[in-house]
Amino acid sequence: MTNTDGRVWLITGCSAGFGREIALAALAAGDRVLATARRPETLTDLEAKGGDRIRTAALDITDAGQVEAAVKTAVETFGRLDVVVNNAGHGAVGAVEEFTMSELRALMEVNFFGAVELTKAALPHLRAQADGTIVQISSAGGQVALPGFGAYSAAKFALEGLSEALAAEVAPFGVRVLIxxxxxxRTEFGGGRLQRSRTIDAYELSTSDTREAVETMHGTQPGDPAKAAAAILRAVGCPNRxxxxALGDDAVDAIRAHHESIATDLSNWEKVSRGTDLD
Incomplete structure (x- = not known):
């Protein structure tokens, strides 16, 4: 298949949640999709729904060889690559001191370095065709770090910082970034894939509410992943994206409050901040 009708998407983490819903929304829009997951057998129902407009592939985003192979498969199968969605990853809860360094590094490998690896592999193709979009699935936690979410937010803060710079770097080539x-x-964030640190009794004071929330939230979250996917497709297709x-009332409210807090600190300490230059 080498025709170029419709956009071509490469989406990670399609076994459930946002990845699956974005794949379904892209197919419904008439686009073509390479849907990936660590276990591609979980994607058979997507194949049945997409017909010749979908292909599936195994992709562990911490495996550089599989990342390169996925990009090559998308380009060779569909003739081009238009939208890359870095969705694969998982949540984590625990105080900073409670996480071991090996756990922190493993979390960064999945939630940050894996997304960077795929982004870098796709960019030469997007630059060559002078068009394309990188979609980074971050979180409200990519701007607001709550107690108990420090490790998770660290990965998302890193992804957002890199992506903000990336957006300016690739804009001259017609490539865009959407965070x-x-x-x-209502995804699997609070389900079985959630990484939980060991516990230190002292931190029950500051993190118990967060731990309780993530253990009880599964299946009760207000957000609809299908509506999120529709919003993402709308933004990808908008020239003024x-x-x-931000997606969800809670995300909008939390991010706005965080920005207001930053603005207040900046204003209150402005005289001190501006008084540090050489005379």
Whole structure:
């Protein structure tokens, strides 16, 4: 298949949640999709729904060889690559001191370095065709770090910082970046893939509410992943898209309050801040 009708998407983490819904929304829009997951057998129902407009592939985003192979498969199968969605990853809860360094590094490998690896692999193709979009699935936690979410937010803060710079770097080539910041959606964030640190009794004071929330939220989150997917497709197709797209009332409220807090500190300490230059 080498025709170029419709956009071509490469989406990671399609076994459930946002990845699956974005794949379904892209197919419904008449686009073509390479849907990936660590276990591609979980994608058979997507293949049945997409017909010749979908292909599936195994992709562990911490495996550089599989990342390169996925990009090559998308280009060779569909003739081009238009939208790359870095969705694969998982949540984590625990105080900073409670996480071991090996756990922190493993979390960064999945939630940050894997997304960077795929982004770098796709960019030569997007630059060559002078068009394309990188969609980074971040989180409201990519701007607001709550107690108990320090490790998770660290990965998302890193992804957002890199992506903000990337957006300016690739804009001259016609390539765009969209950072998506969902709040609580009915995905598997609070389910079995959630990484939980060991516990230190002292931190029950500051993190118990967060731990309790993630253990009880599964299946009760207000956000609809299908509506999130529709919003993402709308933004991807809009010439005046934002750099950041918050999704959900909770995300909008939390991010706005955080920005107001930053603005207040900046204003209150402005005289001190501006008084540090050489005379």
């Amino acid at each position: 998506v910041e969902p709040g609580a959606f 934002p750099l950041r797209l």
